Amino acid sequence: MQTQNLGYPRIGSQRELKKACESYWAGATGYKNVLQVGKNIRRENWELQKNLGVDVIPSNDFSFYDQVLDHSLMFGAIPKRYNQVVVKEGNNELDLYFAMARGYQKEGLDVIAMEMTKWFDTNYHYLVPEFYKNQPFKLFSTKVIDEFYEAKQLGIVTKPVLIGPVSYLLLGKEKEAGFEKIDLIKNLLPVYLEILTRLKSLGATYIQFDEPFLVLDLSEKEKSAYQTVYQQIKKAFPELKIILATYFGGLEDHTDLTCSLPVDVLHVDLVRSPEQLAEVMAKISKEKILSLGIIDGRNIWKNDFEKSLSTINTAIEDLGKDRVWIAPSCSLLHSPVDLEHEKNEEVLTLEIKQWLAFAKQKIAELSTLKQLANHEDLTSAKEKFVQNKLAQQSRKTAPLIHNAAVKSRIESINEGDAARSSIFEERRQKQQEALKLPAFATTTIGSFPQTPEVRSWRAKLKKGSFNQAQYDQLIAIETEKAVRWQEEIGLDVLVHGEFERNDMVEYFGEQLSGFTFTQNGWVQSYGSRCVKPPIIYGDVKRPEAMTVKWTSYAQSLTSKHMKGMLTGPVTILQWSFVRNDQPRSATCMQIALAIRDEVVDLEKAGIKIIQIDEPAIREGLPLRKAQWKDYLHWAVKAFRISASAVMDETQIHTHMCYSEFNDIIDSIAAMDADVITIETSRSQMELLHAFANFNYPNEIGPGVYDIHSPRVPNQEEMVHLLKKAATVIPKEQLWVNPDCGLKTRGWDETKKALIEMVEAAKTMRNN
Ligand code: GLN
């Protein structure tokens, strides 16, 4: 029995990649530095996996920004608008690549970035490939080949990882009418074959094709594409060993199809879908190896060795030990890097730490499981087994985890707790009277720039070089400046700026019981942006108000409305590492009650508009349609529980971003927020059609400019987008706001953009 890994985190154990990229973008360091940092990380990762005994080690799992974008560049699927970037003197391939990722606004050029969306049901974002009619593909970047060679030079023969051709096409978007993306397979496949030829000639034996779409619903055409593609690959390269990796769910109705594909190794996710094992074992043909994804690549809990060994033994009995591999369930991209970097026991107590495993520890677990299953090196492996068992037991019984009061409050929730007192039309009238807002009311999504200075204050507070009073004073000044500036440019609904918050989930988690944190548990979210998800280990409770102090302070500075800013229960759940000892829905309800109490406290403090952000509601959707209903039911209920305890006059906003809404629009409407602000500008208001077609009754703020790019939009383009919006949504229903929070932007671009935005709203009012 062998071990394989599907992918290792590439940000570096101290986020070296983030620092290198950001310094390159800022012009502070050169091209060579970024390349060198990338090289160091790859080497470190390969050597680590080798030293920890992984048999089949991945390459091309590294990326400077995003692996899907890597593939687009590799296949020359470069939208025409980037031609201008390429011809600029001094620009190299990496500059083109970053322009596609982030947009390019320099030396008179103004090119927008590619669209970004969430990677399946994770909080990782990828850049959506853009496809045109008769889209040509050619081998443009040789990254996968270069990285294989690079590892080989270090003495490590790796397994190059590619997104499979079908999944790559399905990840993309048709940018014009008249064709189906899956039909592009005939143009694309030759490039894959060319890559395989080159990899083979360099000595590659195993190639991993990631085909996560095999766990999703597929059309007949897509299913038959799977057959043709893998048959052609096998025919062209009978001697290459093809690993087909599926993850994030079970094969279900595609089990026959998948088991019939002519590949050498089939990887299945047994963490998300343990029940698929029996059927897959029954259907997989005799010459194939089955790779058991038994270590959770998406969560931080220690593997349960006893359970895993029983799964492994079942598979070995059935298939024989040569036909069984073990692996993490999916790429470890979604895990933090190394638990050994958690040294501060005040942040992460030893009691909780003993229950956890990050990427590096997961790789070690993999090797121990192999030793135990193969009966190798038994003394040390057996000792690890005993330790593992003790840790599992202590977690099951720890008093730290269970709170009777929380459990009984959950049981007493009734239907009425999940509904506002009046229907939207009635609330709307009362709100109009109470709030007196103009048409095309302007607002922002909540955060203002988190400058290095603001972040340095928090760092100083943590280190103890600032006391709480000093820190609070600086935050107060920053908040006041933001309030004054918003008044000055004439925004209608103000925000306090969220300067006191490190992150929209962590900030709340830090104040709730049942949550704990790490110092270095970073996970890539998009590009150089990493998040440090809290760990929900126990029952959730709100010991005291979390946001009232800063919101009331900001409100006291102005006669305009100050919007209270909260993160919703589904998003807190979705962006945390969640306990795996009770259903997600149960944890979500506990969080919903905590947010509900906060909403009530804000209202009591005189706040009339409260936003409960739920950017993650879409990404929480199960990948299979059949399971949507159940999820949407409890997710919407959790939101409504958090939002419904206020008076009709109090206006509840919600915010969502980077989501397709078409298929869940009825649930979004069922959330019954008085106002929803959404990301729409990157898709040129396309997303709004879902709301228009549904006759979405409540108010909407379609984002009029993209905040994920440093590019400053002008008034005309925002007016253009608003006019476009007004053709599909009655103008009385429209708000004017950016796509998302502004925390990642600088003040200069933020100010310029918002001044333009306020002007755009005025233009609309005068129309
Ligand atoms: N209120 C949050 C902010 O502005 C919302 C962020 C988000 O949607 N991801 O930062």
Ligand code: ZN
């Ligand atoms: Zn957002």
